[in-house]
Amino acid sequence: xxxDYDKPEKNSGESDANPLGVAGxxxxxxxxxxxxxTVVTIRPALASTAASVLNCKIPIPDPAHSGxxxxxxxxxxxxxxxxxxxxxxRPITGDEAxxxxxxxxxxxxxxxxxxxxxxxxRRLQHGTSGFTCYxxxxxxxx
Amino acid sequence: MTTAVAGPVYAADPPAARLSVTLDALVAxxxxxxxxxxxxxxxxxxxxxxxxxxxxxxxxxxxxxxxxYDLEGDGSATIAARMEELVVAGxxxxx
Numbered sequence: 001x002x003x004d005y006d007k008p009e010k011n012s013g014e015s016d017a018n019p020l021g022v023a024g025x026x027x028x029x030x031x032x033x034x035x036x037x038t039v040v041t042i043r044p045a046l047a048s049t050a051a052s053v054l055n056c057k058i059p060i061p062d063p064a065h066s067g068x069x070x071x072x073x074x075x076x077x078x079x080x081x082x083x084x085x086x087x088x089x090r091p092i093t094g095d096e097a098x099x100x101x102x103x104x105x106x107x108x109x110x111x112x113x114x115x116x117x118x119x120x121x122r123r124l125q126h127g128t129s130g131f132t133c134y135x136x137x138x139x140x141x142x
Numbered sequence: 143m144t145t146a147v148a149g150p151v152y153a154a155d156p157p158a159a160r161l162s163v164t165l166d167a168l169v170a171x172x173x174x175x176x177x178x179x180x181x182x183x184x185x186x187x188x189x190x191x192x193x194x195x196x197x198x199x200x201x202x203x204x205x206x207x208x209x210x211y212d213l214e215g216d217g218s219a220t221i222a223a224r225m226e227e228l229v230v231a232g233x234x235x236x237x
Contacts, residue, residue, distance in 0.1 A: 029185050029207060031215030031224075038183040039227040125235050126155065126175075135176035135232030 054098070057091040058130030060120055074119025085113040094133050097121055101137070149218070152225045153197035153237040154190050160233075162187065176232050186224050190233060197237040200225060 032038070061068050061076050068076040069084035077084050088109050096106040100118050105111035124131040161172040169187040172179045182190075185207065192198070192206040200218040203225070207213060228234040 027211050029188055029211035029213055031185050031213055031217070031220040034216065034220050034223045037227065038186040038224055039231045039233075040181040041231050042179040042181065126153075132175050135173070136178060 054093065054095040056094045056133035056136060058094070058097055058121055058124070058133050059091040060087050060117055060130075062129035064129075070113070070116040070120050072116050072119065074116060074121075074123045076120075085110070085116045088113070088117060091130075092117065092121075094137055097134065098137055149199050149201075149222055150225075150236040151197045151199045152193060152203070152229070152234050154193040154228070154234040157191065157194050160190070171233065173233055178232065180231050180233060185221070186228060189221065189224055189228065193234065 060070065065076050067079055067087070069079050069081050069086055071077055071081070071084045079086075090108070092100070092109070096109070099106045100109075100114050101121070105114050109117070121130070121134050124134045155173070155175060159174050161174065163170045165181075167183065169182045170179060171182055171187065171190070188207055188211070189203055192203050195206060198206065200222040203221050204213070204217050207221075225234060229236060
């Protein structure tokens with residue numbers, strides 16, 4: 001008995017939580033197929049929004065770990081660790097991060113460090129400096 | 143009680159960080175921290191809501207949804223796939 005289907009509906013005061021809900025009945029939630037996509041990200045079309053996204057900055061590493069090196073898979077390690085690369089000389093802008101993610105090497109950064117930086121950016125988590133900037137860059141590519 | 147953690151544990155911003163508007167079968171979600179809007183189809187909005195109770199892996203999320211809904215379809219594998227989509231979109235992350 002992994003699930004108890006007889007529990008009463010819990011979200012009585014939360015009408016938005018169950019868009020398929022029918023009063024007095026439990027909603028049916030279709031989980032669908034693994035391959036089915038359910039998220040579409042809308043690219044901001046406003047110039048001002050795009051500008052702020054491209055000008056935001058991602059410090060590598062975040063200030064709390066200043067000076068640490070970055071492994072090829074994007075983790076932070078002690079300075080001078082073998083196989084890891086030195087942090088970039090300055091924070092990466094959203095525009096530069098976008099280029100790096102697309103495989104380009106913007107001026108001012110060591111091209112051989114690109115992969116490590118991209119993997120660091122991909123690993124950014126909520127609460128880490130630069131996460132919001134990275135999240136803002138997330139949009140489907142044509 | 144032992145909990146077998148089979149896959150990644152997911153987390154999301156609290157519901158207050160999102161502005162959601164239901165559009166019949168779709169839900170438009172404006173993510174305030176990133177300023178980006180997403181269109182979600184079931185079961186993704188429900189998964190985000192289920193994360194309001196705290197970080198969880200796919201199996202735990204399935205159990206949380208089963209309290210509220212009659213689930214149809216594959217279980218944890220589908221939920222894990224949907225969570226990966228939400229991670230890529232920036233609406234969730236692996237804890």
